[in-house]
Amino acid sequence: MQTEKVEEEEDAPEEYVALCDFTASGSEQLSFITGDKLLVHNKSSADWWWAELQGVIGYVPASYLRLDGAEEGDDTSLEDPWQDDEYFGSYGTLRLHLEMLSDRSRTETYRQVIVSNSASLRDKVVMDLGCGTGIISMFCAQLAKPSMVYAVEASSMVEHTRQLVKQNGCEEVVTVLQGRAEELELPEQVDILVSEWMGNCLLFEFMVESVLLARDRWLRDGGVMWPSSAALALVPCQADNYYTEKMAFWERPYGLDFTPLQPLAQQEFFTKPKFSHLIDPEDCLSAPCDVICLNMYTVQVRDLEEMKGEFQFCVEKPGIFHGFTAWFTVQFESLEMGGATVELNTGPNSDPTHWKQTLFMLDRPIQVYTGDSIHGNIVLRRNPVWRRHMTVMLHWNINSNTDDCQANISLNIHIHKC
Numbered sequence: 001m002q003t004e005k006v007e008e009e010e011d012a013p014e015e016y017v018a019l020c021d022f023t024a025s026g027s028e029q030l031s032f033i034t035g036d037k038l039l040v041h042n043k044s045s046a047d048w049w050w051a052e053l054q055g056v057i058g059y060v061p062a063s064y065l066r067l068d069g070a071e072e073g074d075d076t077s078l079e080d081p082w083q084d085d086e087y088f089g090s091y092g093t094l095r096l097h098l099e100m101l102s103d104r105s106r107t108e109t110y111r112q113v114i115v116s117n118s119a120s121l122r123d124k125v126v127m128d129l130g131c132g133t134g135i136i137s138m139f140c141a142q143l144a145k146p147s148m149v150y151a152v153e154a155s156s157m158v159e160h161t162r163q164l165v166k167q168n169g170c171e172e173v174v175t176v177l178q179g180r181a182e183e184l185e186l187p188e189q190v191d192i193l194v195s196e197w198m199g200n201c202l203l204f205e206f207m208v209e210s211v212l213l214a215r216d217r218w219l220r221d222g223g224v225m226w227p228s229s230a231a232l233a234l235v236p237c238q239a240d241n242y243y244t245e246k247m248a249f250w251e252r253p254y255g256l257d258f259t260p261l262q263p264l265a266q267q268e269f270f271t272k273p274k275f276s277h278l279i280d281p282e283d284c285l286s287a288p289c290d291v292i293c294l295n296m297y298t299v300q301v302r303d304l305e306e307m308k309g310e311f312q313f314c315v316e317k318p319g320i321f322h323g324f325t326a327w328f329t330v331q332f333e334s335l336e337m338g339g340a341t342v343e344l345n346t347g348p349n350s351d352p353t354h355w356k357q358t359l360f361m362l363d364r365p366i367q368v369y370t371g372d373s374i375h376g377n378i379v380l381r382r383n384p385v386w387r388r389h390m391t392v393m394l395h396w397n398i399n400s401n402t403d404d405c406q407a408n409i410s411l412n413i414h415i416h417k418c
């Protein structure tokens with residue numbers, strides 16, 4: 001591409017270096033690999049910049065880049081890749097705790113786990129990792145008779161947690177400790193490590209890393225993890241309302257043709273997940289499948305860097321394939337041999353939760369028919385810079401045996417950063 005000399009002096013583009021690989025999804029994005037030097041011409045938004053690499057121009061994710069020549073230490077934003085000040089700051093106020101406590105499906109599930117294991121909890125030592133207001137710890141103290149519950153909380157909420165434990169007569173059993181669980185010193189190993197660590201798309205926030213580090217350090221051999229396992233579920237779906245709201249809108253607003261804005265709408269709205277999606281079961285085009293499964297006893301922190309899953313969906317009814325919807329389930333094994341496993345399911349056929357579901361939109365909808373096969377794989381890649389973030393890549397193909405389908409849809413790659 002010729003970059004002709006411009007008349008007036010523009011802001012000279014800044015040179016940035018790529019901190020990790022990025023694969024474009026769509027012609028308006030620019031792929032690069034770690035170490036590439038990109039010229040940033042326009043920081044069009046906080047997340048996406050207009051940049052040039054070897055004469056090719058496109059959108060790039062800003063969080064993957066660092067100003068060239070800035071050493072790791074110089075860049076203050078990289079001093080806090082866990083963004084802990086912001087993260088634990090957000091849990092120091094009531095807003096998120098009210099949201100979690102108001103989620104009856106979530107909170108009642110943890111209560112049911114304690115009640116159904118109350119006999120086996122007798123005289124056990126429990127750690128409640130990321131206890132927040134201490135609700136799970138107080139369930140343990142009120143509904144069972146453990147010998148000790150270490151309620152661990154890193155945010156400033158902890159001072160209120162101590163008050164709540166005392167207010168509810170649990171101070172004999174519950175010891176509240178402030179700090180990151182993986183850095184704390186406990187006086188003893190624990191028999192049960194219970195935690196409500198799940199984020200959007202199961203892993204966002206990556207609090208799970210803290211749970212695994214605490215497991216390796218404080219859970220005694222033969223101890224129990226609650227949740228014991230977790231799974232990310234995926235389903236191809238229709239999302240006509242969302243598509244109409246964000247894309248079809250530009251076709252004829254107030255009698256005018258705004259379709260030239262549709263590529264921008266695609267870039268701005270459909271290249272990142274919609275976390276607050278509530279999918280109607282009727283919009284599922286097939287049965288869901290678990291694409292990523294975590295065994296909380298064996299999964300390692302290093303496994304979290306990149307998790308892959310295959311999928312094969314058989315379309316059960318004709319419809320418009322707008323995207324994929326993801327949610328998670330977690331399982332709590334019984335402390336008694338052969339006892340019933342308790343499950344928290346955040347999917348469309350269960351009671352709604354504050355996590356809702358996550359919608360990944362395709363860059364263009366596709367008509368599908370009963371019997372079509374949508375198969376491919378999903379890759380969750382943890383952001384090498386921002387440790388609480390990840391990128392989700394979906395590759396899929398459609399094999400259709402309907403006569404009027406011209407050819408199988410080519411390989412489609414979607415990248416969503418969240």
Ligand SMILES: N=C(N)NCC[C@H]1O[C@@H](n2cnc3c(N)ncnc32)[C@H](O)[C@@H]1O
Pocket residue numbers: 088091129130131132152153154155157179180181182196197198199205207210
């Ligand atoms: N997605 C969620 N369930 N978030 C709940 C997170 C709760 O655990 C707390 N928390 C998260 N990570 C940690 C950690 N490593 N150590 C202690 N508390 C933590 C956080 O302050 C909040 O109260």
